[in-house]
Amino acid sequence: MDPKHPALPRGFSALLLIAMILAAVNLRPAVTSLGALLDPVIEDLSMNGFIAGIITGVPPLCFAILGPLAPRLAGKRGPELVVVGAMLAILCGLALRSLGPNTWVFFIFTALALAGIAVGNILMPVLVKRWFPTKIGLVTGSYTTAVALGASVVAAIAVPVNDALGSAWRGGLALWAIPALIAMLIWVVVYFGLRNQITQLQMPVPKTQSLAPAMGPMSRNSTAWWIALFFGAQSTVAYILMGWAPKIFTDFGVDPAYAGALLGVILGVGVPLSFIMPALAAKFAHQGPLVVVNGIAGMVAIAGLLIAPVEGAFIWAVLLGICGSSFPLALTMIGLKAHTAAGVSKLSTFGQSVGYLIAIPGPFLVGALHETTDSWTLPILLIAGLILFQTFTGIMAGRPRFVEDHGVPTRVDA
Incomplete structure (x- = not known):
């Protein structure tokens, strides 16, 4: 058995692919749902254009600062557990920002969700290489399509869904915490089901200096x-x-x-x-x-x-x-x-x-x-x-x- 590509338990190959697709679906709704509902958020929280601009500029800031930290976070326990944490951050951020009584609370929990997204952005390619080294093109195409679908579908339906909920905007933003909850639970199953394989993969690799x-x-x-x-x-x-x-x-x-x-x-x-x-x-x-x-x-x-x-x-x-x-x-x-x-x-x-x-x-x-x-x-x-x-x-x-x-x-x- 190749120590760098341990065999997966029966059924876990499909479960891993499903887990990756579900995680990828959650990498954009925090941004696109806010874009679709930005007007009522600005009005209800009395934001001016400068503050709204800061909030819409937070995603790249989080990605730039936190993204490079993801490999270090994954170094000890493995990227699988870190993805569980990323989905939890997205879940809590999306759910709690919808309860925010003012701009700054809204801002803080938006940043929390975006921190989870930043980590997920970096670790998805790592997980593809780690578990599907012979199917990189197929699996990468699957998860990038899931990212695009998650972004476009949420943007398209955010307003009518919010209207159906009879919400000014809070219900329409909080709803997208549900896919993050589902993804997190699936990743918990993946992590505990693959503990032995993850331990094997976490063996230190000598750094190449040449x-x-x-x-x-x-x-x-x-x-x-x-x-x-x-x-x-x-x-x-x-x-x-x-x-x-x-x-x-x-x-x-x-x-x-x-x-x-x-x-x-x-x-x-x-x-x-x-x-x-x-x-x-x-x-x-x-x-x-x-x-x-x-x-x-x-x-x-x-x-x-x-x-x-x-x-x-x-x-x-x-x-x-x-x-x-x-x-x-x-x-x-x-x-x-x-x-x-x-x-x-x-x-x-x-x-x-x-x-x-x-x-x-x-x-x-x-x-x-x-x-x-x-x-x-x-x-x-x-x-x-x-x-x-x-x-x-x-x-x-x-x-x-x-x-x-x-x-x-x-x-x-x-």
């Missing part, structure tokens, strides 16, 4: 910086849209329920593209053409929002969703721009951490601009500028270069 001098620090690597900038630009656009798109459409005159559904469209377009984009990216030595297609889709949508925001709302949402497929493209680039697993690990940690830090000010700036101008024109132009920046950095990141080569062009053989 590759570090060859790559050097990522902070001095031009390829790593272009990846980080591209990841940061697309993350900024994504979190602005998740936090503000329904309110933008609503303020332009779209019915609130339909505005929430439009966010569902933006996110739902990413479901099929999460499979298509990685496959396409792997066929290109230079991923720049794919970046340009996404950028054009985004800029057409921005022009449409400024010219005919209500009449073409559905079309603009679809185009923004296509632009949003830069997320799976950025993740794929991380895997393509390193020759070795060690290179991918270092590039992923640097690219995602720096990228999420870059994304932090975006939602806040949108809220601040809207608050000071009482108009959506400048915020939308800000989004346009970010899409242009995303396109430029994506073209640079997409070049056939590798972190081990210190950004020197390398021939890619078909």
Whole structure:
């Protein structure tokens, strides 16, 4: 028996896959449900645009700070137990923020839920490699689709479900704690059912030192910086849209329920593209053409929002969703721009951490601009500028270069 790939008990392979899918479903509703119900939350808690902007900017902050800590948390007991804790954090955060009597209580428990999401974001790929080393593509596709479905479905139905509950907003946000409870219970079963295998897998592995001098620090690597900038630009656009798109459409005159559904469209377009984009990216030595297609889709949508925001709302949402497929493209680039697993690990940690830090000010700036101008024109132009920046950095990141080569062009053989 391979000590690094211990045999699973009968039936646990399917249970693990189900557990991973359920955990993935919970990695976005805390964000997208709030985006869909942001207007009543702002009104009931008497938030101004600056505070609302801070709250919509919290997700990338939590992901940047807490995400890199996940491997350390998982080092002693294993990622399975840490995922149990992550689901518990999401459960408590979603349930308790809906009871918040003021903005700061709401903020604290939102941050708790997002801390759980940050840990889950990092550990899902770890669990795929750990338990399904020969089925990485299939299992990764399954959980990333679950992430996209969790985001899009919740965004689309958050408003009508909240209306059906007869709630101002509290019931509509608290409801999404239920999937987190289910996922947590399944992961408890997984953890106790696999204690022997987890103990075996937690045996210490000697650190490899030989590759570090060859790559050097990522902070001095031009390829790593272009990846980080591209990841940061697309993350900024994504979190602005998740936090503000329904309110933008609503303020332009779209019915609130339909505005929430439009966010569902933006996110739902990413479901099929999460499979298509990685496959396409792997066929290109230079991923720049794919970046340009996404950028054009985004800029057409921005022009449409400024010219005919209500009449073409559905079309603009679809185009923004296509632009949003830069997320799976950025993740794929991380895997393509390193020759070795060690290179991918270092590039992923640097690219995602720096990228999420870059994304932090975006939602806040949108809220601040809207608050000071009482108009959506400048915020939308800000989004346009970010899409242009995303396109430029994506073209640079997409070049056939590798972190081990210190950004020197390398021939890619078909």
